[in-house]
Amino acid sequence: MPTHLSFGNGNVTGLGKRITELGLRGRAFVITDDTVGPVHGPEVMASLACAGFLAEIYAVPAGEASKSLDRATDLYAWLASHRAERRDVVVALGGGVVGDLAGFVAATFLRGITLVQVPTTVLSMVDSSVGGKTAVNLPAGKNLVGAFHPPILTLVDVGLISGLPIREVRAGWAEVIKTAAIFDPALFDELDTVPLVELQPDRMADILERTVRWKERVVHEDPRERGIRVVLNFGHTVGHAIEATTGYGTYLHGEAVAIGLVAASRLSVRAGFLDAGVAARIEDMLARTGLPTRYDPTFTNANAILDRTLTDKKVESNRVRWVLLRDIGQVVVTDELSADVIRDVVEALVRH
Structure with a gap:
């Protein structure tokens, strides 16, 4: 079933009405966190009530620690105490942690309850709220238990x-820039001319919509991440390695991806696919946005990053499949990069 998308500035007031237009009635169970809930929870609850929903709300502690089986168990107990049914709706109100956790609970309670995502961060708007991937973490690693x-x-x-x-x-x-780089030359040019800090809400909503619709097209074609969806991982091989080797606390996901985008762009040049001037445009755009383009050697190093890339989900037969660029809007996937070239690029990204 395709995901319906709604974009705007202030359109959360119509959430309840939009859900009923999709043929849903009954009860709504809002899952949020204790940071977002006090700010946006009342507006969401009022919208649901106006549309005739009996709504309940549960706020988990904000932060990555809530993305756990223990917290999911708490939410199962809450839903069971209210005798939630399959015809009810789970509404995820928050950033990526809440979206992943609430999505996982919705996927697994009663073998699946309808899910609505109301993301409250830019990253969750353009990334985790679209695509259907839900998960919780284990002590052994992130996102190890999940469902589509x-x-x-x-x-x-x-x-x-x-x-x-x-x-x-x-x-x-950073994810908006990534999407423009792999899919949309016109959007990339627009991002190059209008600084993020100068964007008005309506124009930002338009850019976010174009970004999300690109991802939705890819997800619709490859819902289980077995083919073309791999292109969405441009910049993520090194980005994920930087996140992991710094303990997931030094860099935000998008900051690590920004460094990974620089790495992937430079690897594209070294592999003979991409003009150096295009790689420089990507790096300059990231820097002007205020994103890091180098990693701090205080927290990680090239050896650790390179070792971690070998555990990336795109590894096949002990070879990393790199998502690279031929040009803005043209992607190539290859596992034929030499270890020396990869090391040269990663070592050159250390911040001095």
């Missing part, structure tokens, strides 16, 4: 990010 459970609706309201710290906004923008 696409939301019936993802509602993107740029008004929900008005109070976000600028660092969070910039980190999310």
